[in-house]
Amino acid sequence: MTATLFQALSKNFLGSSPLWFKQTIIAFLILNPIILMTAGPFVAGWLLIVEFIFTLAMALKCYPLQPGGLLAIEAVAIGLTDSHGVYKEVVNNFPVILLLMFMVAGIYFMKDMLLFIFNKLLIRVRSKVAISLLFSLSAAILSAFLDALTVTAVLISVGVGFFSVYHKVASGKKPDHDHDHGSDEQVLETNRDDLEKFRAFLRSLLMHGAVGTALGGVATLVGEPQNLLIAEVAGWDFVEFFLYVAPISMPVLAAGLITVVLLEKTKSFGYGALLPDNIRQILQNYDEEADKRSTPAHKAKLLVQAVVAVILVLSLAFHVAEVGLVGLMIIVLLTAFNGITEEHRIGHAFEEALPFTALLVVFFTIVSVIHHQHLFQPVITYVLSLPLNQQPIMFFAANGILSAISDNVFVATVYINEVKAALDAGTISREHFDKLAIAVNTGTNLPSVATPNGQAAFLFLLTSAIAPLLRLSYGRMVWMALPYTIVLSVVGGTCVSIFL
Numbered sequence: 001m002t003a004t005l006f007q008a009l010s011k012n013f014l015g016s017s018p019l020w021f022k023q024t025i026i027a028f029l030i031l032n033p034i035i036l037m038t039a040g041p042f043v044a045g046w047l048l049i050v051e052f053i054f055t056l057a058m059a060l061k062c063y064p065l066q067p068g069g070l071l072a073i074e075a076v077a078i079g080l081t082d083s084h085g086v087y088k089e090v091v092n093n094f095p096v097i098l099l100l101m102f103m104v105a106g107i108y109f110m111k112d113m114l115l116f117i118f119n120k121l122l123i124r125v126r127s128k129v130a131i132s133l134l135f136s137l138s139a140a141i142l143s144a145f146l147d148a149l150t151v152t153a154v155l156i157s158v159g160v161g162f163f164s165v166y167h168k169v170a171s172g173k174k175p176d177h178d179h180d181h182g183s184d185e186q187v188l189e190t191n192r193d194d195l196e197k198f199r200a201f202l203r204s205l206l207m208h209g210a211v212g213t214a215l216g217g218v219a220t221l222v223g224e225p226q227n228l229l230i231a232e233v234a235g236w237d238f239v240e241f242f243l244y245v246a247p248i249s250m251p252v253l254a255a256g257l258i259t260v261v262l263l264e265k266t267k268s269f270g271y272g273a274l275l276p277d278n279i280r281q282i283l284q285n286y287d288e289e290a291d292k293r294s295t296p297a298h299k300a301k302l303l304v305q306a307v308v309a310v311i312l313v314l315s316l317a318f319h320v321a322e323v324g325l326v327g328l329m330i331i332v333l334l335t336a337f338n339g340i341t342e343e344h345r346i347g348h349a350f351e352e353a354l355p356f357t358a359l360l361v362v363f364f365t366i367v368s369v370i371h372h373q374h375l376f377q378p379v380i381t382y383v384l385s386l387p388l389n390q391q392p393i394m395f396f397a398a399n400g401i402l403s404a405i406s407d408n409v410f411v412a413t414v415y416i417n418e419v420k421a422a423l424d425a426g427t428i429s430r431e432h433f434d435k436l437a438i439a440v441n442t443g444t445n446l447p448s449v450a451t452p453n454g455q456a457a458f459l460f461l462l463t464s465a466i467a468p469l470l471r472l473s474y475g476r477m478v479w480m481a482l483p484y485t486i487v488l489s490v491v492g493g494t495c496v497s498i499f500l
Contacts, residue, residue: 014062014066017061017062018061021061021062024054025055025067025070025071028051028071029070029071029074031047032047032048032051032074033074036078036079042375044078045080045369045370045373046375048071048075048080048366049369049370049375052068052071052363053405056068056453056459056474057473057475058474059463059467059473059474060467060468060471060473060474063355063463064362065355065358065359068363068366069362071366072362072365075366075369076365080369080372080373081365081368081372085368085371086361086364086365086368089364089367089371090364093225093360093364093409095322095323095324096149096225096409096456097324098323098324098325098327099150100324100353100354100356100357100460101350101353101354101357102325102327102328102330102331103149103150103153103323103324103326103327103330104149104153104327104353105327105331105353106334107150107153107154107157107330108157108348109305109331109334109335109349110157110308111157111161112298112301112302112305113305113309114157114158115157115161115162115165116290116302118158118162119161119162119165119286120287122275122280122283123280123283123284123287126280128201128273128274128275129260132204132205132208132261132271133260135205135206135209136208136209136212136215136256136257136260138212139155139209139211139212139213139215139216140215140216140217140253140256141216142154142213142216143212143214143215143216143223144216144217144219144220144223145220145222145313145316148213148214148216148223148224148455148457149456149457149460150316150327151209151457152210152213152460152461153352155206155209156206156464156465159202159205159206159469159470160466160469162202162283163198163199163466163469165283166279166282166283167187169191169282169286170188170194170195171186172188173186194276194279197273197274197275198276198279199469199471200270200273201273201274201275202470203270203273203480204263204271204273206470206472207270207271207480207481208271210457210458211256211449211481211484212256213455214445214446214449214488215249215252215253215256215257216253218248218249218441218442219242219245219249219250220238220242221238221241222317222319224408224409224444224445225409225456226408226409226412226441226445227441229409229416230412230416230437230440230441233417233437234416234433234434234437244434244437244438245438245441245442247495247499248438248442248499249442251491252442252488252491252492252495255487255488255491256488259484259487262483268483269479269482269483270476270480271480300338304333304334304337304338305338308330308333308334308337311333312326312330315329331346331349352465355463356460356463356464359463360456360459363453363459367406370406371414376402376406376411376414379398379401379402380398380414380418383398384418384422388432391435391439392435392436392438392439392496392497393439393493395440396439396492396493397443397447397493399411399412399415399440399443399447400444400446400489401447403444403448403454403455404447404448404451404453404454405451405453406453408445408448408454409456411444412440412441412444415440415444416437416440419433419436419437419440420433435500439496439500442492446488446489446492447489449481449485449488450478450481451474451477451481452474452477458477458481461477462474462477
């Protein structure tokens with residue numbers, strides 16, 4: 001009886017994850033207190049970061065909330081941080097949590113309009129280079145005035161929509177049939193090769209779009225959460241922020257768009273996959289059938305979604321309220337005017353965002369360990385000790401590296417406060433402060449595309465419903481982001497050296 005119960009507990013632990021993964025997590029949990037007692041909290045803290053990144057890398061094996069959460073709980077239990085520190089990090093990042101809770105759900109209620117628009121684009125724009133540029137540039141422009149997480153939610157919604165349309169047809173189902181697009185068991189053998197090509201096609205578009213959010217997000221005060229923080233400390237308004245950052249952000253945008261073309265032309269790093277003609281035909285048939293079945297009620301829903309989309313863009317562009325509160329307004333408007341009043345229908349909209357919100361709070365626990373144990377302090381101290389003319393480029397590099405490991409909002413907070421303290425103490429001039437603030441902003445936004453944990457939008461994409469559908473793993477995201485990481489880091493770093 002005891003043996004049977006132990007076997008059941010072992011089987012239930014982390015569910016269907018591979019045995020080696022379960023054993024690795026258990027080994028981490030055993031090792032951490034030992035390292036803390038023998039090597040000290042600094043080494044134990046850095047080990048915890050590596051372990052947490054491992055759980056993110058294995059996201060397709062097991063959602064990171066559970067293994068990462070166990071590591072976070074242990075970190076608090078053994079004193080690497082405390083519950084007050086975790087709570088402080090969560091409160092500091094509450095706008096991001098609010099955004100995820102409501103804005104992502106709001107985008108869910110716009111999916112009909114988004115699929116309608118992007119389906120027509122896919123059908124009419126036959127050039128893969130052109131459609132890739134369109135995804136990247138539109139994501140960049142939207143991110144500059146909206147928010148990278150919001151734009152990523154749009155990309156995910158569009159990707160799931162496209163995939164589900166073809167997956168149903170590839171499985172021999174009719175449009176009105178119920179279908180689980182998360183399983184390939186019913187996909188007809190003759191369609192499996194095209195399905196893999198379609199996965200590769202959508203993967204490349206989503207990665208172009210995700211990097212596009214970084215290209216646009218760096219340029220404006222509202223583009224990323226840390227931008228607003230830096231602007232508040234520096235005292236910059238919207239126009240000042242744009243003008244200060246433009247000597248770096250504009251060349252980087254141009255270089256990023258050129259990279260889109262080169263990747264598609266050379267078909268390297270997982271890019272270049274074309275949309276098979278028969279899939280294009282299926283999407284076209286779906287579009288024609290949708291037009292034929294379109295009733296006045298359906299057209300009215302699309303019209304409401306389009307009007308609310310305009311309200312969303314204007315609300316975020318003029319920053320009338322916190323992004324999350326704007327998202328709640330969007331939910332109310334879309335559900336009220338489109339007749340969605342049942343609780344269970346509204347509840348579906350939150351299924352995508354809330355698991356990631358929980359994961360992000362776990363992530364903030366790891367950030368709290370970094371803060372509590374001063375893990376980044378040696379890097380900060382070293383950079384601030386350098387000659388003034390070397391500091392901008394080193395700030396750019398240090399912020400980029402640390403942001404790829406940690407959270408770019410946290411890194412920006414630490415560095416901009418250190419720089420402000422130096423200004424207040426009279427150690428640096430106001431002119432030099434502005435240069436370092438620009439370096440902090442661009443450093444936390446550009447090289448951080450190297451890893452999914454470097455930017456919340458990338459992490460959201462990795463842990464979203466679309467990632468397992470398209471086989472978009474942590475390693476694959478790092479590989480596909482690598483050419484962008486190199487280009488954005490080199491071009492951004494060069495501009496920092498020249499203009500700062």
